[in-house]
Amino acid sequence: NLDASADTFPQDVVELIHYFGPVQPNQRVRAVPGAGLDVPIWILGSSLFGAQLAAMLGLPYAFASHFAPAELAAASALYRERFEPSRFLDKPHLMLALNVVAADTDAEAELLFSSLQQAFVNLRTGRAGPLPPPVEGYFGTLDGAAQAMLGQALACSVIGSPETVAAGIDDFVTRRGADELIVTAQVFDHAARLKSFEITAKAVANR
Template identity: 50%
Template structure:
């Protein structure tokens, strides 16, 4: 990677991960228009892609029917790539995923990404309700990815089971992960890899190393392409950003406490909300969270890029106030390479 040592933020694209948060006191119906409004703004500001993630049985996240929401966002925008970050493949038959994304790619040509994960995106009881049996709990993920690839390939036309629409549409597949398992699989299959460092930072460096070392060129991708997701809360001043970030910290505090709650408004201080152990645990999970003014965020994101040499950065922003979230992404848009100018 020696030829990339001078890589700067404005050399690479930036993208958006929207968890479609449900705000405290609101409903999912309130969240969807905010997501579309954000997508329209980040498209205008030059972001590369807009992804949503499959979660289930979570009162604070409205993206359970991920493919439906992708259609909603793609239909309300014109050029930004829209996709899944990701579809949790163990919850679905590969044929159904091929048909759904084949339909999306037919409606919105060259704009649909299919990111795949092997976790259930929920608890075990809900996973059982989704699948009816837990089965291999993700161990057959590589087999299911290959089956999905087969349905989407042009040479599947002689098969007795075909994805219509879907077959031959060359929908870009991504492997998502938070460990070395997905990294190695993405490398072996020659697919782009997206790492969930916004909540699972510990394995980022080793996963990137495994991915790059195991990469084998494929029809889709000739060289390794790695994207990392981080949290960013940007505002006009450090003080504003720190205040807004307490929503993110409350969200992860609820995660480690096993509480499923809607997204909470910011507070003046976290001090009375957590003890020392909880604070440590949350900060470990949120290691790659960049909070501050434009200058602060630029410096910290550049250090992250220096450390990882990723090819793209995806940004999640758990913020209660919609206008503040828009402003955060607007600040970011000045730091990165605009879409449409990628090599």
């Protein structure tokens, strides 16, 4: 409603869940389509607030670690510690986001990854725009502050050949305890992006 704010988000989530449940007698607002479908609801967040809400409602939680990993460890721990079983889940279910850029070689993957690096530098310096084409040796042209920013913002990234990607994903899942992954690949060339996802899929399938 017009009086809603960020403070009412928990109530908004509960209301949304209700709309996907069976229609109740005299219910004035009905979701069409949607009522009775029991669509799975996830909380996607990048802070402790989302983790607390997902835990309180007993919902699965997804964390946007692919661009905001600073509170990943704290949010994951908070979600698991405070999780309350519900009709949706009897135990916590955590999905983590991971940048994965895969190619035939580590060097090729690093080149493709430079598009996302450029995009983040542009975003943080007020020059947001379309994803730029890759640039050879881009990271080395940046000053220390920019390199540190990328190291923090893109800390949850696996870049490399099929072997490197398989090992990197396995390490990430093991260390972070992810039940599921959201995999994203910001690659400029569409064919190279599809190939990256294909390599990643095979790497995960062989875990």
